[in-house]
Amino acid sequence: MSILGFKRRRSRSAQTDPVDVLDSLDEAVVVIDEQERILYRNRRWESLEQATGQPDHALPLHRFMHPLDQAPWREFLGQLNQGQRPDPLWVRLPVGEALYWCELRAQPLYKDADWPISLSFCDITPQVRRDQQRDASHRSLNQLVSNLPVMLYRARNNRNWSMEYVSEGCLSLTGYSADALVNQPRLSYGALIHPEDAGPVWEEVQQALHDNRPFELYYRIHHANGAIVQVREKGQGLYAESGAVLGVEGVIFTLESI
């Protein structure tokens, strides 16, 4: 662009109508009164209105929102009515068969009056989809680990085998809930190991850590119900880059029925 052209454009933009600016936004902007009547709509909102198949300009704003978002929206309005500035609200806008997630922010249009208010709808659908995907895989992994008939663990490398994490399978294997074993000073997994086996278990693990190889152990533990249970454990060390042992992790299970 020539310098002259650039200057011309700048001088034009200095006189730009704010309405043009609002229309250029990717966010939908509306202004509503206390009855939720839309007093102003920018171009983005207009195109949304047309896509919803409800091009009736007299419709109150809540008619564009998902039926299940009506209650939070009314609460949001209630806060605005009391002169508060509510936190942004996530609402769904059904557009045809599609569904858009929007973050809704509101503020009074004028400093000296609570109404009318201006609202901006920012499309956060991609972000919500990503979050849903992440939550689903986390949920799935969590369920998988919780339901396995084994006890997965991550422990510190000390004679008590203080647990940082144990899976739900702990309950059926030891009779103690996972919470009872994790970072509890009064009960440790080490205390459950049969006294005759505790020494060999410690030594075998230390030897494996020293050799930098996985370990496999057979030993006895005391179940909470008083029984002695024969268990099998496969695990390995957790090492820092320097080679220092940070802890051990593995899986413990029994072949007996408890």
Added chain:
Amino acid sequence: MERTALQTHSHGWLHRLTRASRFSRAPATPRSHDVPNIDELALEIAGCVQLDRELPALLKPLEHSLGCHLADKSNLKLGVAVSRQGDGATLFMTEGGPSMPGLETFVRYQLNGALSDIPPMKLFSIPLPGHQLSCHCIRFEMETGCGWLLLAAPLALPESVERLLAPLAHATGRGLSIHCLHQKRIDDAVHQERRAHAAELHDSLAQILGYLRLGTSRLDARCSRCNQPDLQAIATDLSHQTRHAYRMLRDLISSSRLTLEGGSLHTALAAAVEEFEQRSALVFELDDRCPQLEPEENIAIQILMIVREALSNVVRHAHAQHVRIQLMPLNSAGLQLRIEDDGCGLSAERKRGDSFGLGIMQERAEKIGARLEIGPRPEGGTRLDLRLLLRDLRAGD
């Protein structure tokens, strides 16, 4: 004699009793036209078998009587809304008469908002937008929830009408209380019976069929090694039919055990989706756009079974990442359920009938008079559409 008949046929006794009482009172001195006959209202409402059809008809003469107090009778509409514990309100308005566009939507909105917690048995009025009318309303409490008596009428009501509304609301509340309790007793008895059947089936037939399924499948495998085509055909058919029978029985057992969680299709749907969420890494998106539309319980259970079958197919076969369960009002005259996933789509092999699930879903849809279509989703994956007409629903939007 009549006493014995009432005792032996407990179902519908209330209905017959009200009909008898109506009949016996018919020759009594007619009341003045301007006082609605509200003494019998509670009994008549209590005796309703299908509230959605009978209640508007019961309200109609009352509406007419109230109209006699007004200069302009043409601007009047009477209705009742009922909300059973925690559910959204179901609205019953009189039919015919003046058309008041937007009235029902406005009332529904207000019932969830401003009118939801007004003090009971006090008259409130809200102006109706776009009309020179008000919605006059009295909330009444019932043992199983609460209700509202609604009157769309001119802004200022004559005192004679205002005086009538409180006893009307009181009688409606009493009648609905009895009706709901009676309905609940019937529902509980039906569920108990179903569960007992399911337990019996599970302990007897299912065990034998399960054994037969393994046996015929083994027979089929053996025959395939014998080079005897006739025998092989019979064994394959036997194995196929036994698997089908076993599958149908399992389905029957699970549908007998199934109850609508939360008492509504919408809460039960959310619960089913949550249950499937716990068992897979799929993203389940529930998009329920018509929480006000509530099919009858039997229909809702069939829809729920179709949803469960479809979701279990998606989890087991579709290799999908995302599944959407959408409930939409259908041209304001019905309900559309759409379940679509972004998986690998239906293979020709599964369509050919190897999967009994698709056939069972189709049968369930036919049972409730709905149309079921299963096919490819345009962007890839599978789409299931179930369309149900409004006549099967309890309330319209």
